[in-house]
Amino acid sequence: xxxxxRIKLLALPTLVWMGALFVLPMxxxxxxxxxxxxxxxxxxxxxxxxxxxxxxxxxxxxxFWDTLVVAVLTTAFxxxxxxxxxxxxxxLEKSKQQIWLLLVxxxxxxxxxxxxxxxxxxxxxxxxxxxxxxxxxxxxxxxTLLYNSGSVLVGMVYTLLPFMVLPIYVSLEQMDYRxxxxxxxxxxxPWRAFWHVTLxxxxxxxxxxxxxxxxxxxxxxxxxDVMGGAKSALIGNVIQNQFLSARDWPFGSALxxxxxxxxxxxxxxxxxxxxxxxxxxxAA
Amino acid sequence: MKTIIHLxxxxxxxxxxxxVPPFSxxxxxxxxxxxxxxxxxxxTTLLRMIAGFEEPTSGExxxxxxxxxxxxxxxxxxxxxxxxYALFPHMTVEQNILFGLKMKKVSGAEQQQRLEExxxxxxxxxxxxxxxxxxxxxxxxxxxxxxxxxxxxKVLLLDEPLGALDYQLRxxxxxxxxxxQKNLGITFIYVTHDQEEAMAMSDRIAxxxxxxxxxxxxxxxxxxxxQTMFVATFIGENNIFQEDGTCTAVRPExxxxxxxxxxxxxxxxxxxxxxxxxxxxLRKIYIRLDGTEMSVxxxxxxxxxxxxxxxxxxxxxxxxxxxxxxxx
Amino acid sequence: MKKRSKALSGFSWLMIVFLYLPIxxxxxxxxxxxxxxxxxxxxxxxxxxxxxENRQVMQALSNSLSIGLISSVLATVLGTAASVAIKHYxxxxxxxxxxxxxxxxxxxxxxxxxALLILFSQFHVDLGKSTLIMAHTTFSIPFVMxxxxxxxxxxxxxxxxxxxxxxxxPWQTLRYVILPLIxxxxxxxxxxxxTLSLDDFIISFFVAGPNSTTLPLYIYGLVKRGVSPEVNALxxxxxxxxxxxxxxxxxxxxxxxxxxxY
Numbered sequence: 001x002x003x004x005x006r007i008k009l010l011a012l013p014t015l016v017w018m019g020a021l022f023v024l025p026m027x028x029x030x031x032x033x034x035x036x037x038x039x040x041x042x043x044x045x046x047x048x049x050x051x052x053x054x055x056x057x058x059x060x061x062x063x064f065w066d067t068l069v070v071a072v073l074t075t076a077f078x079x080x081x082x083x084x085x086x087x088x089x090x091x092l093e094k095s096k097q098q099i100w101l102l103l104v105x106x107x108x109x110x111x112x113x114x115x116x117x118x119x120x121x122x123x124x125x126x127x128x129x130x131x132x133x134x135x136x137x138x139x140x141x142x143x144t145l146l147y148n149s150g151s152v153l154v155g156m157v158y159t160l161l162p163f164m165v166l167p168i169y170v171s172l173e174q175m176d177y178r179x180x181x182x183x184x185x186x187x188x189x190p191w192r193a194f195w196h197v198t199l200x201x202x203x204x205x206x207x208x209x210x211x212x213x214x215x216x217x218x219x220x221x222x223x224x225d226v227m228g229g230a231k232s233a234l235i236g237n238v239i240q241n242q243f244l245s246a247r248d249w250p251f252g253s254a255l256x257x258x259x260x261x262x263x264x265x266x267x268x269x270x271x272x273x274x275x276x277x278x279x280x281x282x283a284a
Numbered sequence: 285m286k287t288i289i290h291l292x293x294x295x296x297x298x299x300x301x302x303x304v305p306p307f308s309x310x311x312x313x314x315x316x317x318x319x320x321x322x323x324x325x326x327x328t329t330l331l332r333m334i335a336g337f338e339e340p341t342s343g344e345x346x347x348x349x350x351x352x353x354x355x356x357x358x359x360x361x362x363x364x365x366x367x368x369y370a371l372f373p374h375m376t377v378e379q380n381i382l383f384g385l386k387m388k389k390v391s392g393a394e395q396q397q398r399l400e401e402x403x404x405x406x407x408x409x410x411x412x413x414x415x416x417x418x419x420x421x422x423x424x425x426x427x428x429x430x431x432x433x434x435x436x437x438k439v440l441l442l443d444e445p446l447g448a449l450d451y452q453l454r455x456x457x458x459x460x461x462x463x464x465q466k467n468l469g470i471t472f473i474y475v476t477h478d479q480e481e482a483m484a485m486s487d488r489i490a491x492x493x494x495x496x497x498x499x500x501x502x503x504x505x506x507x508x509x510x511q512t513m514f515v516a517t518f519i520g521e522n523n524i525f526q527e528d529g530t531c532t533a534v535r536p537e538x539x540x541x542x543x544x545x546x547x548x549x550x551x552x553x554x555x556x557x558x559x560x561x562x563x564x565x566l567r568k569i570y571i572r573l574d575g576t577e578m579s580v581x582x583x584x585x586x587x588x589x590x591x592x593x594x595x596x597x598x599x600x601x602x603x604x605x606x607x608x609x610x611x612x
Numbered sequence: 613m614k615k616r617s618k619a620l621s622g623f624s625w626l627m628i629v630f631l632y633l634p635i636x637x638x639x640x641x642x643x644x645x646x647x648x649x650x651x652x653x654x655x656x657x658x659x660x661x662x663x664x665e666n667r668q669v670m671q672a673l674s675n676s677l678s679i680g681l682i683s684s685v686l687a688t689v690l691g692t693a694a695s696v697a698i699k700h701y702x703x704x705x706x707x708x709x710x711x712x713x714x715x716x717x718x719x720x721x722x723x724x725x726x727a728l729l730i731l732f733s734q735f736h737v738d739l740g741k742s743t744l745i746m747a748h749t750t751f752s753i754p755f756v757m758x759x760x761x762x763x764x765x766x767x768x769x770x771x772x773x774x775x776x777x778x779x780x781x782p783w784q785t786l787r788y789v790i791l792p793l794i795x796x797x798x799x800x801x802x803x804x805x806x807t808l809s810l811d812d813f814i815i816s817f818f819v820a821g822p823n824s825t826t827l828p829l830y831i832y833g834l835v836k837r838g839v840s841p842e843v844n845a846l847x848x849x850x851x852x853x854x855x856x857x858x859x860x861x862x863x864x865x866x867x868x869x870x871x872x873x874y
Contacts, residue, residue, distance in 0.1 A: 007696070008701060010697035011709070013690060015694070025728050026723075028730045028731055029726065088621060088624040102859070105862075106858055107635065109811065110811065110850070110851050110854050111828050113828055114638070114831065114851060115634065118637060121844075158630070158631070161631065215718060219723065220720075236720075243818070256722070256723050256726055259720060336777075337773055357773070358777070362777075366773070366774055370773070374792050383780070384779045384780075387780040387781075387788075388779045
């Protein structure tokens with residue numbers, strides 16, 4: 001007869017809380033996505049899959065596509081900027097590493113609304129960049145640096161960069177440096193050693209970082225809103241719109257569910273990729 | 285001799301597979317019993333079942349006649365010395381040692397008295413205010429022991445306590461532990477994979493393999509009269525002769541070597557020396573038997589075998605009394 | 613190799629500049645005399661002073677602080693209790709529960725905010741401070757658990773077993789062994805929760821009521837109306853408090869790991 005440990009009960013309040021305030025809302029959202037919208041914006045409790053069919057409308061297709069493109073580009077730029085940074089940090093001595101990591105993390109904790117706003121100050125038509133350029137006489141008219149997809153991209157990469165740096169750093173830290181030494185023993189140049197040894201071994205870190213950045217990107221609506229202005233319509237903005245302006249909660253829910261499925265699929269791919277990579281490393 | 289711990293048909297399964305098949309065992313009060321075996325043989329599992337950290341899948345453990353199945357570890361009158369000492373990092377040596385007494389709400393005066401006694405015993409009086417971080421491996425070991433014995437447990441369980449220490453320290457601590465046990469009269473149940481350690485310290489050794497206790501006996505018994513093939517080959521070195529379906533074991537030091545040309549009924553086998561390893565007081569002589577692929581090992585002490593060299597032809601003999609018949 | 617590392621070093625510093633420049637400019641211009649941002653016309657504290665005289669700002673600040681405090685306390689208690697308890701479950705259950713509890717971290721925040729909005733509307737709960745507290749607690753719990761679970765994993769189960777072996781009941785073990793050893797982690801978790809709550813925008817956006825504005829929500833309102841030094845000043849204050857909290861939390865988290873390993 002097993003002695004059940006009473007200490008296990010300590011988890012009960014938390015599980016109840018998360019069940020009620022996380023699991024339940026998710027289930028409600030799922031249920032809602034199958035409901036109809038009444039003429040005055042209220043919910044009509046009839047089962048329908050119209051919402052999901054509507055998602056396949058080319059209008060939303062374009063928006064999903066745009067969102068994906070932005071997310072992919074954000075991820076790509078994050079890797080380009082984040083990997084060298086992570087690599088540099090991992091090569092420093094331990095005490096310096098801690099400081100640099102803290103430096104990278106601090107902006108991440110600062111409210112990203114504030115951070116996006118900071119870019120607005122810099123990029124807008126009466127902003128810092130334009131003012132400097134104009135006073136130097138390099139341009140006559142202010143440049144439109146803001147309210148386009150470029151500025152949205154800058155905002156996104158800026159916001160999510162720490163998400164990429166940290167996992168890559170961890171992955172570099174855990175790397176077996178002996179393999180690198182073996183490679184240079186066998187005559188590989190530093191660049192080739194990096195390409196054929198370091199890069200594959202840090203694949204997990206890059207994948208983790210990419211997932212984090214990508215999943216965050218597709219749900220963003222604040223950064224596109226602030227940096228992209230009215231022109232920006234990514235899926236996050238649309239969803240927000242459905243709930244607050246258009247008052248079509250069922251449709252908004254359906255969009256959210258699809259968004260979440262997208263995230264889940266990516267996370268699933270991540271697990272597969274990290275396992276495949278793991279077994280390859282094991283064999284090596 | 286009183287039985288202090290009795291294991292009655294104890295079995296342990298993990299996720300459907302049997303880790304420790306059913307067996308029974310009685311441990312005498314005041315004895316130093318060692319559970320000896322290779323890694324994964326179940327000795328630590330057994331110890332943990334006695335301590336209360338694992339539940340036997342079936343069977344019952346009795347301490348001083350009382351069943352332990354419903355008794356949690358904190359109510360069992362035994363203490364354990366953990367492999368990695370498990371000293372509380374946020375407490376001083378003193379606080380660590382007093383922990384058990386404090387939990388059982390022993391009076392302040394008595395706490396102090398027992399503390400002084402124990403500190404003297406393990407020679408840690410000067411280090412009482414230090415934290416584990418500030419101690420060497422050997423010192424940490426002593427704190428772990430002190431922390432356990434201050435509670436005057438009926439039984440002390442030791443899980444490979446000397447594994448992390450270097451050779452010299454291990455040897456001296458072995459002696460200390462043995463003396464401690466004799467002086468305190470506490471029953472020790474000791475787990476190790478080091479057979480020298482087991483032989484040096486124990487009153488009885490339980491040799492374990494794949495969850496099974498192959499033999500329980502005194503060190504001399506185990507060495508001279510092994511009951512199974514595993515025991516014969518796990519403890520020390522042994523030569524196994526297989527003939528007509530019977531297996532016979534003869535210890536290397538029992539083999540006598542003679543020059544081949546001498547004829548004698550004492551000769552049982554002949555062969556050629558393939559290796560001579562000089563180890564100071566001992567010479568290990570490896571001999572390939574004629575007509576087989578089998579090699580045997582003979583120990584020669586002091587100057588006994590000083591003439592033997594590689595490629596010499598020898599005859600090997602031993603007395604019947606030194607043979608141990610085993611099931612193959 | 614030296615040439616490459618110079619380029620790498622330069623690039624990395626550039627990245628740091630990239631990360632901090634906007635923030636620095638923001639802070640700088642909060643002291644600008646001129647209302648029109650980009651032209652510098654003198655140093656002044658007046659925007660900060662006007663903040664303290666602004667009743668709405670003070671209200672938003674007070675809301676943010678009280679919501680932050682209450683939700684962090686709740687999250688820390690619930691998160692710590694759960695982490696300690698879950699260590700004693702079988703591995704299979706641990707994975708299941710961890711999967712459920714860490715989900716909020718990987719789901720887009722907008723989903724969590726909307727789902728909670730749906731929940732509150734379904735049960736006719738008025739949006740206000742209480743819904744904000746509930747929401748903030750919910751997304752903070754997983755973070756607390758990540759921190760505490762890591763500390764518990766470092767601690768290993770030997771210490772707990774040793775404690776019980778010496779006669780301490782599970783509750784005594786919790787009080788005298790486990791809690792003291794994870795205390796720095798608990799403090800770090802609390803501070804992280806407070807930071808998350810203070811800075812949260814997206815989830816608060818959906819579950820806040822008309823009379824329960826938090827600081828980030830207030831800033832959003834101002835930003836929508838355009839750039840102004842008041843926003844800069846307010847943002848600077850938010851930045852300063854966040855940085856302070858993060859540094860202190862990090863120090864506690866590190867102190868913790870030093871205690872346990874020896």
